Amino acid sequence: MPTSLNWDDGEIITVDQRRLPHEYRTVHLRTVDDVIDAIQTLTVRGAPAIGLAGALGVALAAARHPADRAAVHAAAERLAAARPTAVNLRWAVDRALRRLSEGPGAVLDEALTMLREDGEVNRLAARRAADLVSSLGGPGALRLLTHCNTGRFATAAGGTALGAILDLAERGRVAEVLVDETRPLLQGSRLTAWELDEAKVPYRICVDSAAPAAMARGMVDCVLVGADRITAAGDVANKIGTYGLAVAAARHGIPFVVVAPESTWDRTIAQGSDIVVEERAGHEVTVFGGAAVAPAGARVFNPAFDVTPAELITAIVSEQHTVRG
Structure with missing residues (x-):
């Protein structure tokens, strides 16, 4: 691996x-x-x-x-x-x-x-998540949507949510993966697309704001994301943009599955509002490809993560457990 x-x-x-x-x-x-x-x-x-x-x-x-x-x-x-x-x-x-x-x-x-x-933790979590998604999505090939990068670049090997997608692809269960570009640093279009391309899994890249439209048009059977911290209540901090995906998925009745190792659970934190969310430098937003894309001196709100409440999550899957919402 x-x-x-x-x-x-x-x-x-x-x-x-x-x-x-x-x-x-x-x-x-x-x-x-x-x-x-x-x-x-x-x-x-x-x-x-x-x-x-x-x-x-x-x-x-x-x-x-x-x-x-x-x-x-x-x-x-x-x-x-x-x-x-x-x-x-x-x-x-x-x-x-x-x-x-x-x-x-x-x-x-x-x-x-x-x-x-x-590597073993990721393999077990990915297999468990793939089993769940298979049961949620029916018998045919699935159209999946993912955000940021949760593959071998985000782990030591295999990956979490992307690991589950690759497991499903090996079973012949993936029709296409929609990959959010994941602004502002494009971890989706730069990294996830690279891994899917390497694995020869069909994919298309979409701008982050197009993902809810894809759901509304019936292009998504399941959303799969990772996590950076999970509270005792099951609220999930993940890459900025995840919360919006969860809201859109709930609106359209689409399963929203989080895949993360047990080490991502922080049961000392009761709820998502207690999570410290990192805010990164403004130049990540105002500069693109070395060129300024905003007026000089523009102020920026650039949180690296957002928090998705447990009630919007269909299931959280680790190497040991599947917690249904």
Whole structure:
């Protein structure tokens, strides 16, 4: 199974997601600062992937400071704070850090265990979600819609919602996938379309605002998305634009399915309004392809995520459970 994160001789090797689809390029992360920069600049993105990068970052810190636990804890806190919304980052950093008393080798072993586990977790969640979508969608080939990127670039391998789509495609159950471009940074048209093209799954790209129109025209049988944090109540934080899709899907009676690992659940948070939503720099909106597309000095509202309430979600599927709405 192709992977997007690897460990090799004291460094993290990952795909630079900013350069796709024009260039498939790997980068080598050798320090904690490298890892933090990669997470914040979206060189590495996707909740599971940034969690795994964070855990490997703790391993880098432990190797650099084998006799200074305080320094490793400080580095771990910086890693966990690199992006605030996705709970997987804190979860993975804390899990790696718990092995620190056993030495740097144990920290690395734990991070590599998480890396290996991720592929299996994704495979199980994808299969469970594909089974559910098959039962919801009837016997024929399905027209699916997805948002952002939830494939192997967002994880270590396989993917969550996109993993389920690829599983369905292997069963011959996919007629077409509508891929939201996912403004402002186009993770759908740059990354998801790239993965679907690689897998030879039929797809079309649509601008985000066209997705509700596609639903109204009967072009969508099911919506499949990932998640960055899920509350105890089942509210879901995911890439900005997800909430609007859920509203439109509810209006048209279309199943709306979230696929995410158990590590994405944050049961310490009661409801979606308690989630801290990251707001990113305005230039992501006002500059496109290196050219300004807004008046100089324009103010910008650029949340990276939104929150979809549980009542709009048909089901949340993990590697262990299917929670029906």
